[in-house]
Amino acid sequence: MGSAMNYIWDFSAVWRNGGMLLDGFANTALLTATCLVLALPLGLLLALMRLSNARPLRFLGLAYVNFFRAAPALVLIVWFYFAFPVIIGVEMNAFEASILAIGLQSAAYMAEVFRGGMQAIRRGQWEAARAIGLSSADTIRFVILPQAVRQMIPVFLIRFAELVKATTLAGVIAYGETVYMANELSTQTYRPLETFTAIALLFFVLIFGITSFSKLLEKRLIAGR
Amino acid sequence: MDVLRIEGLRKSFGPVEVLKGIDLTVKKGETVVLLGSSGSGKSTLLRCVNFLETPDGGTITHNGVTIGRKSHNKTIYTPSELKAVRSQVGMVFQQFNLFPHLTVEGNVMLGLTRVRKMSQNAARKRALECLDRVGLADKAQAYPLSLSGGQQQRVAIARAVAMQPSMVLFDEPTSALDPELVGEVLNAMRQLAEDGTTMIIVTHELGFAYNVANCVVFLHEGRVHEKGAPHEVLVNPKTERMREFLASHTLFRIPEQVAAE
Ligand SMILES: Nc1ncnc2c1ncn2[C@@H]1O[C@H](COP(=O)(O)OP(=O)(O)O)[C@@H](O)[C@H]1O
Numbered sequence: 001m002g003s004a005m006n007y008i009w010d011f012s013a014v015w016r017n018g019g020m021l022l023d024g025f026a027n028t029a030l031l032t033a034t035c036l037v038l039a040l041p042l043g044l045l046l047a048l049m050r051l052s053n054a055r056p057l058r059f060l061g062l063a064y065v066n067f068f069r070a071a072p073a074l075v076l077i078v079w080f081y082f083a084f085p086v087i088i089g090v091e092m093n094a095f096e097a098s099i100l101a102i103g104l105q106s107a108a109y110m111a112e113v114f115r116g117g118m119q120a121i122r123r124g125q126w127e128a129a130r131a132i133g134l135s136s137a138d139t140i141r142f143v144i145l146p147q148a149v150r151q152m153i154p155v156f157l158i159r160f161a162e163l164v165k166a167t168t169l170a171g172v173i174a175y176g177e178t179v180y181m182a183n184e185l186s187t188q189t190y191r192p193l194e195t196f197t198a199i200a201l202l203f204f205v206l207i208f209g210i211t212s213f214s215k216l217l218e219k220r221l222i223a224g225r
Numbered sequence: 226m227d228v229l230r231i232e233g234l235r236k237s238f239g240p241v242e243v244l245k246g247i248d249l250t251v252k253k254g255e256t257v258v259l260l261g262s263s264g265s266g267k268s269t270l271l272r273c274v275n276f277l278e279t280p281d282g283g284t285i286t287h288n289g290v291t292i293g294r295k296s297h298n299k300t301i302y303t304p305s306e307l308k309a310v311r312s313q314v315g316m317v318f319q320q321f322n323l324f325p326h327l328t329v330e331g332n333v334m335l336g337l338t339r340v341r342k343m344s345q346n347a348a349r350k351r352a353l354e355c356l357d358r359v360g361l362a363d364k365a366q367a368y369p370l371s372l373s374g375g376q377q378q379r380v381a382i383a384r385a386v387a388m389q390p391s392m393v394l395f396d397e398p399t400s401a402l403d404p405e406l407v408g409e410v411l412n413a414m415r416q417l418a419e420d421g422t423t424m425i426i427v428t429h430e431l432g433f434a435y436n437v438a439n440c441v442v443f444l445h446e447g448r449v450h451e452k453g454a455p456h457e458v459l460v461n462p463k464t465e466r467m468r469e470f471l472a473s474h475t476l477f478r479i480p481e482q483v484a485a486e
């Protein structure tokens with residue numbers, strides 16, 4: 001009790017080695033962006049499968065979404081790093097395994113955002129589009145998605161914030177993202193409390209910023225209706 | 226040639242048989258008004274005509290072409306065939322169903338560019354002509370939600386007509402409008418009728434039916450219960466049901482007006 005109270009905080013070591021944390025942050029950003037590039041189109045494709053008239057497509061989409069949402073991200077990361085390369089016989093580095101694990105899982109979440117957004121568009125819009133003879137693809141491209149995406153942006157931002165957090169799990173397979181670098185730094189400097197306090201603040205500002213922005217957008221979208 | 230021929234059309238929702246064998250023929254240039262109490266299957270009938278609902282039985286023939294191919298005891302419809310039918314049949318909905326993210330002009334142009342494969346310029350020209358016909362050329366750049374209900378419905382009419390369909394279906398086009406906006410929409414529709422547009426109109430505006438329709442069809446219990454020229458059917462209904470139906474429309478005063486003239 002007493003020793004905890006008497007702890008003297010000293011952030012100077014964290015400052016001096018800030019470059020390491022910045023590297024970690026850059027790697028976090030790179031992983032997040034790459035996962036997003038995979039997850040957004042794949043999520044849209046899965047959503048279209050789930051809304052399709054073809055039963056096998058609907059089933060595949062549903063199976064994918066259910067599987068990836070149920071699997072813990074950490075388990076997926078470890079599995080894609082250790083087991084998947086054995087199955088397909090291809091070496092995979094920590095970055096690639098993380099993209100697959102986190103990106104494929106994120107796609108499942110994005111699919112549900114896309115699907116929810118498209119289903120929220122009133123039935124009359126689908127019918128009016130069909131009634132002028134538009135194909136399903138054109139209906140989605142020119143009528144449904146443009147309206148749905150606008151409404152989906154706030155939820156997308158929340159999913160994006162969750163994706164940023166999920167990438168910190170890639171540290172377990174030694175991908176040099178922020179938390180992994182923080183761990184390295186704290187073992188070098190013997191200042192884990194300061195290091196992780198700084199990281200916690202950094203993430204708080206980032207995630208809180210994204211979610212607040214999403215709330216603000218949501219309010220404006222509702223007001224603008 | 227008949228623009229539309231419906232023979233023995235049946236449609237059920239679950240255990241409920243809504244249409245129990247409808248026969249109806251619409252000739253080119255005809256305006257058919259479809260009457261019936263709420264839930265009698267008027268919308269279902271219209272929606273079967275452009276296949277927003279899939280019929281359970283019977284045949285639908287557009288301009289001499291019977292839609293679908295019989296295979297054993299089922300009828301198979303290909304997506305391209307249905308797309309073709311829908312691009313030939315315009316539809317105007319009770320709730321307008323304009324695309325809120327597109328301008329008025331954009332609403333009318335979408336089908337022209339994507340379905341008719343017209344160039345932007347040609348489509349814009351056609352869209353403006355059609356908007357002009359419903360008196361809304363000056364609103365081409367406006368967004369639908371900034372317009373009154375009556376204006377929105379006229380845009381929807383322009384959107385349907387712009388495709389130069391062989392017929393236009395109207396499902397209670399004035400029922401969602403404030404009373405003072407009904408007239409402008411009915412006028413636009415009357416203009417279409419005078420221009421020779423083939424139309425089937427579900428409406429409770431019996432005055433409009435009396436003045437504009439060539440043929441009035443009364444739907445009851447899933448069948449065509451009574452049918453004929455408006456000045457016969459609406460003035461001297463042959464069936465008890467039709468009489469009751471007309472009596473329930475207290476605003477309908479055509480026979481008296483005629484008598485007064
Ligand atoms: N998609 C549907 N699913 C189930 N029942 C329906 C559906 N559409 C219409 N119905 C039923 O069919 C009957 C006729 O409906 P409708 O054609 O809309 O009547 P109307 O337009 O004459 O009021 C009603 O009992 C209605 O509840």
Ligand SMILES: [Mg+2]
Nearest residue numbers: 267268269397
């Ligand atoms: Mg109806």
